[in-house]
Amino acid sequence: ADLVLGSATEPSAIDPQFSRTGNNQNIAMQIFDRLVQTDAAINVEPALAVSWTNVDPLTWHVKLREGVKFHDGNPLTAEDVIFSLTRAKDIPNSPAPFSGNVASIDSMKALDNQTIEFKTKKPTPDFMEQIGFVYIVEKKVAEGASIEDFNSGKAAIGTGAYRFKSWTPGDNLVLTRNDDFWGKKQDFDNVTIKFISNDASRVAALRSGAVDLIDAVPPGDVKTIEGISGLKVFSIASARMIYLALDSARDKSPFITDKDGKPLDKNPLKDVKVRTALSELINRQLIIDRILDGSAEPAGQLVPTGVAGNDPSIAAPAFNADNAKKLLAEAGYKDGFGITIHTSNDRFPGDAEVAQALGQMFARGGLKVNGVVAQPYNVYTKGASAGEFSAFIFSLGNSTPTSATGLRNLLMTANKEAGTGSFNRVKYSNPAFDEMMRTATAEFDAKKRVELLQKATKAVFADVPVIPLYWQKVHWAGKANLSYIANMTEDTSATLAGLAE
Amino acid sequence: MTVFVIRRFLQSIAVLLVTAIIVFIGIYAIGDPIEMLISPDASPAERAQVITSLGLDKPLWQQFLTFAWNALHGDLGRSFVFNRPSISLIFERLPATLELTLTGLVFALVLGIPLGLLSGLKPNSATDEAIMTGSIFGFSLPSFWQGMMLIMIFSVWLGWLPSTGRGQMGEFLGIRSSLFTLDGLAHLILPAINLSLFKLSLVIRLTRTGVRETLPLDFVKFARAKGLSEKRIVFVHVFKSILIPLITVVGLELGSMLAFAVVTETIFAWPGIGKLLIDSIMRLDRPVVVAYLLVIVSLFIFINFVVDILYSLVDPRVRLGDAQ
Amino acid sequence: MTPILEVKNLSTHFMTRRGVLKAVDDVSFAVGQREIVGLVGESGSGKSITGFSVLGLVDPPGRVVSGQILFKGEDLLKLSPAAMRTIRGKRIAMIFQDPMMTLNPVLSVATQMIETVQAHDRVSRAEARARSRDALGLVGIPSPEERLDAYPHQFSGGMRQRVAIAIALLHRPDLIIADEPTTALDVTIQSQILFEIKRLAAEFAMALIWISHDLGVVAALADRVMVMYAGKIVEAGQVDGVLTEPRHPYTSGLLSAVPAAVPRGEPLRPIPGFAPSPLSRPSGCAFRDRCGRATEICATEPMLEVAAGREFRCFHPHFRSAA
Amino acid sequence: MNARVSSFRDDTLFGRLVMGIAESPKTVIAAIVCIILLFAAIVGPYLTPQDPYDLAVLDILDSKLPPGSESMDGLIYWLGTDGQGRDMFSAMIYGLRTSLGVGVFSGVVALVVGTVLGLIAAYFGGRIDALIMRIVDLMLGFPTILVALMLLALLGQGLWKVIFALILVQWATFARAVRSAALVEKNKDYVEAAVTLGISTPRILIGHILPNCLPPLIVIGTLQVAHAISAEATLSFLGIGLPITEPSLGLLIANGYQLLMSGEYWISVYPGLLLLVLVFSINMVGDRLREVLNPRLGER
Amino acid sequence: MTPLVEAIDVSRRFSRKLDYAEKIANLFGAGLEEKTVHAVDEVDLAVHPGEVVGLVGESGCGKSTLGRVMAGIMPASGGEVRWNGKPLTSLEGEEKRSMRLSAQMIFQDPMSTLNPRKRVIDLIGEAPRVHGIVKGREVRDYVASLAERVGLDASYLDRYPHQFSGGQRQRIGIARALAVKPKLLVCDESVAALDVSIQAQILNLFMDLKREFGLTYLFISHDLGVVKHICDRVVVMYLGRVVESATPDELFDDPKHPYTQALIRELPTVADRHRIFTPIKGEIPSPLHPPPGCHFHPRCPKAFDRCRVERPVLKQNAVGHVSACHLNDPTASETKNVTAEPAN
Numbered sequence A: 001a002d003l004v005l006g007s008a009t010e011p012s013a014i015d016p017q018f019s020r021t022g023n024n025q026n027i028a029m030q031i032f033d034r035l036v037q038t039d040a041a042i043n044v045e046p047a048l049a050v051s052w053t054n055v056d057p058l059t060w061h062v063k064l065r066e067g068v069k070f071h072d073g074n075p076l077t078a079e080d081v082i083f084s085l086t087r088a089k090d091i092p093n094s095p096a097p098f099s100g101n102v103a104s105i106d107s108m109k110a111l112d113n114q115t116i117e118f119k120t121k122k123p124t125p126d127f128m129e130q131i132g133f134v135y136i137v138e139k140k141v142a143e144g145a146s147i148e149d150f151n152s153g154k155a156a157i158g159t160g161a162y163r164f165k166s167w168t169p170g171d172n173l174v175l176t177r178n179d180d181f182w183g184k185k186q187d188f189d190n191v192t193i194k195f196i197s198n199d200a201s202r203v204a205a206l207r208s209g210a211v212d213l214i215d216a217v218p219p220g221d222v223k224t225i226e227g228i229s230g231l232k233v234f235s236i237a238s239a240r241m242i243y244l245a246l247d248s249a250r251d252k253s254p255f256i257t258d259k260d261g262k263p264l265d266k267n268p269l270k271d272v273k274v275r276t277a278l279s280e281l282i283n284r285q286l287i288i289d290r291i292l293d294g295s296a297e298p299a300g301q302l303v304p305t306g307v308a309g310n311d312p313s314i315a316a317p318a319f320n321a322d323n324a325k326k327l328l329a330e331a332g333y334k335d336g337f338g339i340t341i342h343t344s345n346d347r348f349p350g351d352a353e354v355a356q357a358l359g360q361m362f363a364r365g366g367l368k369v370n371g372v373v374a375q376p377y378n379v380y381t382k383g384a385s386a387g388e389f390s391a392f393i394f395s396l397g398n399s400t401p402t403s404a405t406g407l408r409n410l411l412m413t414a415n416k417e418a419g420t421g422s423f424n425r426v427k428y429s430n431p432a433f434d435e436m437m438r439t440a441t442a443e444f445d446a447k448k449r450v451e452l453l454q455k456a457t458k459a460v461f462a463d464v465p466v467i468p469l470y471w472q473k474v475h476w477a478g479k480a481n482l483s484y485i486a487n488m489t490e491d492t493s494a495t496l497a498g499l500a501e
Numbered sequence B: 001m002t003v004f005v006i007r008r009f010l011q012s013i014a015v016l017l018v019t020a021i022i023v024f025i026g027i028y029a030i031g032d033p034i035e036m037l038i039s040p041d042a043s044p045a046e047r048a049q050v051i052t053s054l055g056l057d058k059p060l061w062q063q064f065l066t067f068a069w070n071a072l073h074g075d076l077g078r079s080f081v082f083n084r085p086s087i088s089l090i091f092e093r094l095p096a097t098l099e100l101t102l103t104g105l106v107f108a109l110v111l112g113i114p115l116g117l118l119s120g121l122k123p124n125s126a127t128d129e130a131i132m133t134g135s136i137f138g139f140s141l142p143s144f145w146q147g148m149m150l151i152m153i154f155s156v157w158l159g160w161l162p163s164t165g166r167g168q169m170g171e172f173l174g175i176r177s178s179l180f181t182l183d184g185l186a187h188l189i190l191p192a193i194n195l196s197l198f199k200l201s202l203v204i205r206l207t208r209t210g211v212r213e214t215l216p217l218d219f220v221k222f223a224r225a226k227g228l229s230e231k232r233i234v235f236v237h238v239f240k241s242i243l244i245p246l247i248t249v250v251g252l253e254l255g256s257m258l259a260f261a262v263v264t265e266t267i268f269a270w271p272g273i274g275k276l277l278i279d280s281i282m283r284l285d286r287p288v289v290v291a292y293l294l295v296i297v298s299l300f301i302f303i304n305f306v307v308d309i310l311y312s313l314v315d316p317r318v319r320l321g322d323a324q
Numbered sequence C: 001m002t003p004i005l006e007v008k009n010l011s012t013h014f015m016t017r018r019g020v021l022k023a024v025d026d027v028s029f030a031v032g033q034r035e036i037v038g039l040v041g042e043s044g045s046g047k048s049i050t051g052f053s054v055l056g057l058v059d060p061p062g063r064v065v066s067g068q069i070l071f072k073g074e075d076l077l078k079l080s081p082a083a084m085r086t087i088r089g090k091r092i093a094m095i096f097q098d099p100m101m102t103l104n105p106v107l108s109v110a111t112q113m114i115e116t117v118q119a120h121d122r123v124s125r126a127e128a129r130a131r132s133r134d135a136l137g138l139v140g141i142p143s144p145e146e147r148l149d150a151y152p153h154q155f156s157g158g159m160r161q162r163v164a165i166a167i168a169l170l171h172r173p174d175l176i177i178a179d180e181p182t183t184a185l186d187v188t189i190q191s192q193i194l195f196e197i198k199r200l201a202a203e204f205a206m207a208l209i210w211i212s213h214d215l216g217v218v219a220a221l222a223d224r225v226m227v228m229y230a231g232k233i234v235e236a237g238q239v240d241g242v243l244t245e246p247r248h249p250y251t252s253g254l255l256s257a258v259p260a261a262v263p264r265g266e267p268l269r270p271i272p273g274f275a276p277s278p279l280s281r282p283s284g285c286a287f288r289d290r291c292g293r294a295t296e297i298c299a300t301e302p303m304l305e306v307a308a309g310r311e312f313r314c315f316h317p318h319f320r321s322a323a
Numbered sequence D: 001m002n003a004r005v006s007s008f009r010d011d012t013l014f015g016r017l018v019m020g021i022a023e024s025p026k027t028v029i030a031a032i033v034c035i036i037l038l039f040a041a042i043v044g045p046y047l048t049p050q051d052p053y054d055l056a057v058l059d060i061l062d063s064k065l066p067p068g069s070e071s072m073d074g075l076i077y078w079l080g081t082d083g084q085g086r087d088m089f090s091a092m093i094y095g096l097r098t099s100l101g102v103g104v105f106s107g108v109v110a111l112v113v114g115t116v117l118g119l120i121a122a123y124f125g126g127r128i129d130a131l132i133m134r135i136v137d138l139m140l141g142f143p144t145i146l147v148a149l150m151l152l153a154l155l156g157q158g159l160w161k162v163i164f165a166l167i168l169v170q171w172a173t174f175a176r177a178v179r180s181a182a183l184v185e186k187n188k189d190y191v192e193a194a195v196t197l198g199i200s201t202p203r204i205l206i207g208h209i210l211p212n213c214l215p216p217l218i219v220i221g222t223l224q225v226a227h228a229i230s231a232e233a234t235l236s237f238l239g240i241g242l243p244i245t246e247p248s249l250g251l252l253i254a255n256g257y258q259l260l261m262s263g264e265y266w267i268s269v270y271p272g273l274l275l276l277v278l279v280f281s282i283n284m285v286g287d288r289l290r291e292v293l294n295p296r297l298g299e300r
Numbered sequence E: 001m002t003p004l005v006e007a008i009d010v011s012r013r014f015s016r017k018l019d020y021a022e023k024i025a026n027l028f029g030a031g032l033e034e035k036t037v038h039a040v041d042e043v044d045l046a047v048h049p050g051e052v053v054g055l056v057g058e059s060g061c062g063k064s065t066l067g068r069v070m071a072g073i074m075p076a077s078g079g080e081v082r083w084n085g086k087p088l089t090s091l092e093g094e095e096k097r098s099m100r101l102s103a104q105m106i107f108q109d110p111m112s113t114l115n116p117r118k119r120v121i122d123l124i125g126e127a128p129r130v131h132g133i134v135k136g137r138e139v140r141d142y143v144a145s146l147a148e149r150v151g152l153d154a155s156y157l158d159r160y161p162h163q164f165s166g167g168q169r170q171r172i173g174i175a176r177a178l179a180v181k182p183k184l185l186v187c188d189e190s191v192a193a194l195d196v197s198i199q200a201q202i203l204n205l206f207m208d209l210k211r212e213f214g215l216t217y218l219f220i221s222h223d224l225g226v227v228k229h230i231c232d233r234v235v236v237m238y239l240g241r242v243v244e245s246a247t248p249d250e251l252f253d254d255p256k257h258p259y260t261q262a263l264i265r266e267l268p269t270v271a272d273r274h275r276i277f278t279p280i281k282g283e284i285p286s287p288l289h290p291p292p293g294c295h296f297h298p299r300c301p302k303a304f305d306r307c308r309v310e311r312p313v314l315k316q317n318a319v320g321h322v323s324a325c326h327l328n329d330p331t332a333s334e335t336k337n338v339t340a341e342p343a344n
């Protein structure tokens, strides 16, 4: 059988190490493999590596899978892996390099054809989660190959479930089944991935039968598609948290005014009571039902249930207008204050609508909403990063097996040298939390690490560093005779599709 | 001649220079490419690495000078996103857009001129009313809406025509194009219609107006007095007189169709430069945007150059160098 | 002699917003074979419109409202458009008054001539071109072969006029309606054209309606002359008669207005007063306000009097004794 | 004599226009529709049951209600509500205001600017022509989206910025169209006659040449108004147009069009119809004006 | 006395420059060349205040062009035009504007010089209004009175040009020129399209204006009868050059140049009925390739060898009578009988 897949995104290159962004990885994961991979709930599974052991805090032994062959028939060797991991950090002009993934490697040595010994610069408990996600290319082929060689297919030789056949940028990518694949045999002989970025067009393409399966189904269309016989929707709540960031660190905030719209020289958002109040003014379920057509789960922390680091004891804050008003009054803002909500409008489904709904809810809660400003992401991020906004909506997708990376990037104090807080746009700083995170990430024992992360999560969200809104649900839709593994990492890949029994 | 070409050429260089400067400043003003490129969980170190490797750490003027110097040597830079020469990205996709645009334009002309003539020759008749009313639909609704309707009607409900992508390509005289296969043509129809509806209305209306304005002129009467057939009067005497506005508009519209095929290409997932452009703008892929604009502006300059030549061919009174 | 063109009671009116403008009002005349008829008269009296009416080329809002136009016995007003087309340019040709506006500015002279040839005769382009060139030569355009490819605006007014004449001559029609064709020409060229026209008219048995203000030209060229005033023909007859012994006071007024009628430098003697506005013409003789001989009776419509080859509409005509 | 003169006093240009429109019944209807819509746009805020721009009066509980539904507080939504619970009728009247403002204003300003520059380019030729036309080349090459985005980034969001962006991208079209027509006209003898009479160049350009360039200009102009309205819609659709809390007709259409297929037709269809009617009547009137302005055609 | 306007050695060439397309064609060897028409070729002509100078000549010989150049509408390509003794090119500002208004032209082709989208009231009234000759409210009366003078009914003022007959249009042109109260009127075939009565009326008007306001005329016409009647001096042009100039009496009684002689011979009059025309034989030369020597020689019955090579200069034959013909050159007169070709 053949599969025609309509995808919202398209890759910028076939070289799997060129860019770490999702659109490239979606393609790479079908042609290439990594040492480890994740399942639908982002749990680590062995892939090209079958086992790994931590000999001492600085030494790791990784055992490769036997009998794995590249598409050109050559067997996978330790040399290929070492080459790939070396290559990962010096891809010229890579916009999103894998260099962070291999940054902790001090040295690599092939113990035999199937075993590699790694030395790290410092103890790295999540070492496998770092190097494990780098795609492995064949040394003989990739050495000296240019990006064009990959794009044309000459160097696009991997160990993955599908072989690369052709790529017409902007139009489609064609794959054929790799019959020598080490893993589960794929159901499809040929796979064509059509790039259809417009949501409505993608849905129309499915409905007209031009494609068999589509990704990123707009929430508003889910019901309609479900109602069409012969079509089916595959959904999952992803690990992407949508949140409202609050400018809580500065003494004055640009878009905070008094009731009359005059700038306020105090910043109410510094007060945790105010932040809690804002959070409680939001009726998350209502937003989910009305704006997102049910396509989300209310969130009260970074990662959803099922992802390591989630603390089941933290519930999504309940809508409680009375308490919120009380809190506001306690903080000295009985009559509220003026606020402007900023948002992107092309980043994730419903971003602008959600912002408006938040505006409505704040207004009902007694705040003066001076405006809801929606901008395209490219303009928006600049303002957001530059601290030009007071309250703004962002999302953070967690694609790693634990919440550690997300917490580190989003909530730890911004510090270039330490590499923490790289997306901490509001410059939130909580030394106690930082310390808890440091201990957690240094912990080798997996179970303990998760517990420490939960503790840190609990501590930090009590301070409302950002207001978590919901975890977005993602949907795929396809013909009824297909199956698809909906996954939290939002991957679209033919390897996840199959013929339904 | 040489003087003229040199003059135009120098002017064009100036225009292109200004274009490049505007884009540089514009993109700089819009946002930071790094934010758009970097993966969501990148570390500060990775970030710094990317900034240096793309040369974004240098001051803007320095980036511009580097660009200008390379441009002089025929290198318009490499795409941030694709890491490929931006010019080759553009030329790779230009054929698809050209194919779409030219088909749309031909469609607009082949249908628009006869309809315009028909309605201009029989003003206020039922035919005229029908054509004029119909043509209003061509431009009163935004084209993304029209495009969606076309897809809904012809692909989803009727199932007659494919709605996405470019279809199979055939080769003819060494040119690869989807015009040469049935499947390719089928894929082309809807987007071409979508793209041409506005121009179609414009052509109809301009033609009609031209006819209405020209018919009462004395030379038409004289042509009648010579016993010319109505056909010749309409197709030679009247038609040639209305060519100037038509040529202008066709020139303008050819360019703007090329430049603004964005919406159509997005909706119909047509792998052309419009789509590339909007993606590049949205991702702030400056080298591609600059190269694209340089190409399109050059194209406009060229089209306008051709249009100027056509003026003097069509109307001998234009550009008559009368003083010595 | 059977007339080649016979116009009976022709009226052409313009339905303007401000009322009906009777540009041609109950006009009857006939043109015999090979006959050259001069048509003179007040500017704005309807001479051109009469010509257009014959060819069925009156622009809206104008319309031939009544009458008959018999060309070789056939009523042109009843012909189908297709049949009319075979007559226009081929059997009846017209030379328009305003030479700049009659040639299409965006087509070369060659195109405009060749198409005229080919509209009626199945001939090759080369032959059509040769004929066009000969016609241009006939009207005295220097180096016709070269000038053929020029565009109208590259010609002087007189040359354009000659091109228009050449186009009319292309098919050697039975009748040419020439609307002031030589006004823009100098006398030497005019002579040449008049000479050629006269020769061609004789040679190809063409009849001619020659609309002109130049009484001298009409006198020299025409066999018969008709005088129009305010939409009506007020006098008609042999040239010798009308121009020597005018019956109608308007005709005599015209004759005494020519510069030659007074000594050099003296004030000329125009007819006093104005022609009435064609929208609000008084009933009766339209000339009566300007006429020294007018009496009460002129308020009624004067009948056409026909006597000895002369026709006129006047209650008080000049006679030899009276002049 | 004077009596006769004064009896034609009604025959002014304005009189002609009014008469010309009055003579064609369908144009009368179109003109009336135009006026009604204009009126609705102007007094909109007093007509609507709801202020659709005020977030405090909206309620998402009322979102996507079909036409005729009753709101929580008893108001009937005759045309339904949009995704934010806005009364569609109110939103459309407000949106009409914005769309008309954007379309007509940007169209008219672009027309004026483009016309003046086009005339100047054609009339003076040479360097001035080259300069203006090269700027035109440049402007034509710049995609609306990029211009709008740059302005958004430089000036921030808002109605005037969108209008400004649309003016920037539209004037070049007019300039080029006018220039082409004026190139033909300027060689005509009446221009020479006017020069002889010592009439100043601006007067010749505006008073003599321009009227003869009008026919294609009116066609392009009326179309361009429609185009500006949809361009604004497209910009809003792409997220670089007007503030989302103050939707224009185009934005309403854009917001609703994805929902068309899921049966929530009213969010897109009603504003679409209104836009259609608006553009339709503007064009009817424009077409008629052009005919009336031509002395050879108007006299009927 | 300084002439009101004076042309000194004025030339006007029209070169049809090749356009791009033709130039590109030439790159492929099309061999198109630039064509130059010498519409006016080294002409000297002075017009004194209050004088009526008639300009006659063959069609296409450059009369309109000379008229335009002298009225300051068209720049000369060679030589100099002086207005009240001052070179036109040296005039600036207010002086230039007032000169511009003082020299008016009535164009040959009435329809094309009337803006088709303006009504008569505006066509005539615009210039006086913008120049402050009349005030806004009085324009209509002013225009009406002008219209009346040229014999147009005041009820026509709100009409558009295409609604007029040829003669009526011509009168609009006349009224328009008169409206700015000029000093010099260049009348290009201004009365040709008029019936004789109106023509008489207009000519009377011209003469009245001359008498009342000292108006000066350059009167271009084919109608020798009219020229003879109103002009103080007649200038005959042939193919861009002046070939003869004299008072009407002199000229009509004793034309010196063979072309003038032909003109006068061919002049039709009412008295001459059914005449046989005897056109001048010979090829009419093209202004693109003017013949060498005397331009008239190919058509001249009396041409001889010298005429084919040497350009005759204007020589005085009598007081105020000049002509450019080798026959009138005393040195050549002996040879003339010898070499004169048999008249054909």
Ligand SMILES: Nc1ncnc2c1ncn2[C@@H]1O[C@H](COP(=O)(O)OP(=O)(O)OP(=O)(O)O)[C@@H](O)[C@H]1O
Residues within 6 Å of the ligand: C014, C016, C021, C023, C042, C043, C044, C045, C046, C047, C048, C049, C050, C059, C060, C061, C062, C097, C278, E162, E163, E164, E165, E166, E167, E168, E193, E195
């Ligand atoms: N299109 C028109 N609309 C209204 N009236 C018109 C139109 N064309 C001509 N007329 C009027 O019809 C009358 C006759 O015009 P016509 O052109 O026949 O005059 P004419 O005798 O040829 O005059 P001339 O010798 O000046 O050319 C004039 O009063 C003129 O104003």
Ligand SMILES: Nc1ncnc2c1ncn2[C@@H]1O[C@H](COP(=O)(O)OP(=O)(O)OP(=O)(O)O)[C@@H](O)[C@H]1O
Residues within 6 Å of the ligand: B322, C153, C154, C155, C156, C157, C158, C159, C184, C185, C186, E014, E037, E038, E039, E058, E059, E060, E061, E062, E063, E064, E065, E066, E108, E287
């Ligand atoms: N704009 C122009 N471009 C090229 N040639 C021109 C132009 N205007 C006039 N000519 C040429 O210049 C010559 C003189 O033209 P002009 O109009 O002055 O003649 P004219 O004496 O007025 O003739 P007519 O009596 O026929 O009006 C002609 O050969 C004409 O072809």
Ligand SMILES: [Mg+2]
Residues within 6 Å of the ligand: C047, C048, C049, C097, C179, E165, E166, E167
């Ligand atoms: Mg006439």
Ligand SMILES: [Mg+2]
Residues within 6 Å of the ligand: C156, C157, E060, E063, E064, E065, E108, E188
């Ligand atoms: Mg002339």
